[in-house]
Amino acid sequence: MNIERSLLYLARSGWIAALLLTASLPTLAAEAKSRSLAADNAAWRAECGSCHVAYPPTLLPAEAWRQTMRTLDRHFGVDASVDAAAAVEIERFLATNAARGSRTAESEPRVTTTRWFRHEHDEVAAAVFRSPSVKTAANCAACHPGAASGNFDEHAVRIPR
Amino acid sequence: MSKHLVAARRALVVMAGAVALSAAAAYATTAEQLLAEYEAIARKEAPGFTGFSAARGAGFFRATHGNEWSCASCHTSNPANPGRHARTGNVVQPLAPAANAQRFTDAAKVEKWFKRNCGDVLGRACSAQEKGDVIAFVRSPNS
Numbered sequence: 001m002n003i004e005r006s007l008l009y010l011a012r013s014g015w016i017a018a019l020l021l022t023a024s025l026p027t028l029a030a031e032a033k034s035r036s037l038a039a040d041n042a043a044w045r046a047e048c049g050s051c052h053v054a055y056p057p058t059l060l061p062a063e064a065w066r067q068t069m070r071t072l073d074r075h076f077g078v079d080a081s082v083d084a085a086a087a088v089e090i091e092r093f094l095a096t097n098a099a100r101g102s103r104t105a106e107s108e109p110r111v112t113t114t115r116w117f118r119h120e121h122d123e124v125a126a127a128v129f130r131s132p133s134v135k136t137a138a139n140c141a142a143c144h145p146g147a148a149s150g151n152f153d154e155h156a157v158r159i160p161r
Numbered sequence: 162m163s164k165h166l167v168a169a170r171r172a173l174v175v176m177a178g179a180v181a182l183s184a185a186a187a188y189a190t191t192a193e194q195l196l197a198e199y200e201a202i203a204r205k206e207a208p209g210f211t212g213f214s215a216a217r218g219a220g221f222f223r224a225t226h227g228n229e230w231s232c233a234s235c236h237t238s239n240p241a242n243p244g245r246h247a248r249t250g251n252v253v254q255p256l257a258p259a260a261n262a263q264r265f266t267d268a269a270k271v272e273k274w275f276k277r278n279c280g281d282v283l284g285r286a287c288s289a290q291e292k293g294d295v296i297a298f299v300r301s302p303n304s
Contacts, residue, residue, distance in 0.1 A: 081276065138248075
């Protein structure tokens with residue numbers, strides 16, 4: 001998955017937008033890329049990255065991140081609570097760098113069920129996600145070797161057997 | 162003393178212990194120092210405290226406690242080995258200080274993970290006795 005292309009898809013879904021895309025593509029791509037990949041925060045990386053890839057903030061809208069941070073003690077069935085100071089810092093970082101525009105319509109604060117994620121992975125069979133070496137769609141690094149450093153380039157994808 | 166008073170006193174001791182440990186957050190620590198701190202709390206929690214046991218810690222670590230997971234579900238039954246998060250498959254670095262020098266060097270981090278993992282594995286907080294037994298186990302040479 002090429003994250004730059006994905007972000008463009010997110011930002012510009014719909015054919016009318018596609019018509020406008022040609023002119024605005026370079027600027028938008030650069031903007032989206034710098035917002036998603038340059039955004040970094042030590043507490044976010046340490047806390048969110050200890051059980052799964054620290055999902056880039058731009059993958060969910062601010063409200064979804066706030067909801068996630070409010071319910072960390074029961075985070076997808078696991079207690080992922082952080083101390084109060086870290087919680088404040090991480091929520092601020094996530095909200096500041098969150099998705100804007102069309103993605104704010106997502107109903108569930110879960111990256112792997114977003115319209116964008118499903119579209120990007122529509123060629124991957126459900127059985128691949130459930131296989132013992134992958135276990136869950138949240139295990140980005142199983143197929144994206146550079147996931148931990150924010151590299152989701154689709155040319156680097158290696159689906160394990 | 163009534164049952165309620167005993168429970169309240171116990172809760173207070175546990176809270177005081179947690180506060181003491183989180184106050185130590187900024188300080189580097191070792192498994193030995195943590196054991197001494199947990200021992201002080203364990204003595205207050207249970208007057209009959211007779212020390213920590215690596216063997217009891219091993220049993221505790223490898224058993225389930227009413228929920229789906231044990232400690233070993235993510236850490237494997239040998240804490241010197243790397244494990245994988247039972248839900249996400251993320252690599253979990255070895256817990257044994259002998260295999261991973263980063264372990265038990267930050268009291269706040271130790272308390273954070275006990276809070277999370279005891280909640281997931283036992284559905285409650287761990288006692289100081291249980292924490293100490295587990296640390297005694299993971300730092301033992303034959304863990």
